[in-house]
Amino acid sequence: NAGVTQTPKFQVLKTGQSMTLQCAQDMNHEYMSWYRQDPGMGLRLIHYSVGAGITDQGEVPNGYNVSRSTTEDFPLRLLSAAPSQTSVYFCASSYSAAPGHEAFFGQGTRLTVV
Amino acid sequence: ILNVEQSPQSLHVQEGDSTNFTCSFPSSNFYALHWYRWETAKSPEALFVMTLNGDEKKKGRISATLNTKEGYSYLYIKGSQPEDSATYLCASLTSYDKVIFGPGTSLSVIP
Numbered sequence: 392n393a394g395v396t397q398t399p400k401f402q403v404l405k406t407g408q409s410m411t412l413q414c415a416q417d418m419n420h421e422y423m424s425w426y427r428q429d430p431g432m433g434l435r436l437i438h439y440s441v442g443a444g445i446t447d448q449g450e451v452p453n454g455y456n457v458s459r460s461t462t463e464d465f466p467l468r469l470l471s472a473a474p475s476q477t478s479v480y481f482c483a484s485s486y487s488a489a490p491g492h493e494a495f496f497g498q499g500t501r502l503t504v505v
Numbered sequence: 506i507l508n509v510e511q512s513p514q515s516l517h518v519q520e521g522d523s524t525n526f527t528c529s530f531p532s533s534n535f536y537a538l539h540w541y542r543w544e545t546a547k548s549p550e551a552l553f554v555m556t557l558n559g560d561e562k563k564k565g566r567i568s569a570t571l572n573t574k575e576g577y578s579y580l581y582i583k584g585s586q587p588e589d590s591a592t593y594l595c596a597s598l599t600s601y602d603k604v605i606f607g608p609g610t611s612l613s614v615i616p
Binding site: 431436439447481491492495497 | 551605609
């Protein structure tokens with residue numbers, strides 16, 4: 392059982408480039424989310440989805456797009472990378488958005504924008 | 506409190522010591538409080554999911570309590586071991602789809 396799989400693990404981008412961070416889960420979870428983790432700060436929610444075809448913004452959505460065409464996949468797109476987007480990105484999934492369900496996290500993607 | 510706060514920021518204890526950390530969260534619109542353990546170079550793993558005022562959860566030497574009326578949760582580790590070294594995160598759910606993480610408490614257990 393792979394759980395939550397993120398690719399790539401590391402990425403270096405030039406300012407202005409675009410890219411997609413991939414996230415897939417094989418647990419049939421309804422709820423998926425993307426976080427960024429910066430030094431001295433907690434995980435901050437970028438975007439989330441409560442099911443296929445449904446997405447919404449989190450705390451820090453600017454500069455990122457998401458889509459959820461299938462239950463399994465929840466890619467995060469950086470439209471025009473900026474140095475401020477240098478961070479570690481985590482994808483997570485839960486059985487549902489109901490409060491009693493823990494989140495399962497991917498291994499993270501370390502992104503550097505130069 | 507509008508954000509989730511954790512204290513202390515970091516902690517160094519000797520092997521065998523017991524320790525505890527605090528998570529403070531908004532007491533209004535409370536849905537749930539999660540605790541996660543995050544080891545270096547790994548991803549966060551859930552320890553506890555707490556939803557009711559007065560909840561007490563235990564897993565081995567680690568336990569947690571919850572006070573939703575005053576907006577705090579305590580995490581206790583009894584007889585700390587080097588393998589307990591990690592960052593401990595708490596996350597407050599203020600609605601069914603909004604999660605706010607605290608900055609974490611970094612624990613180092615010295616053998």
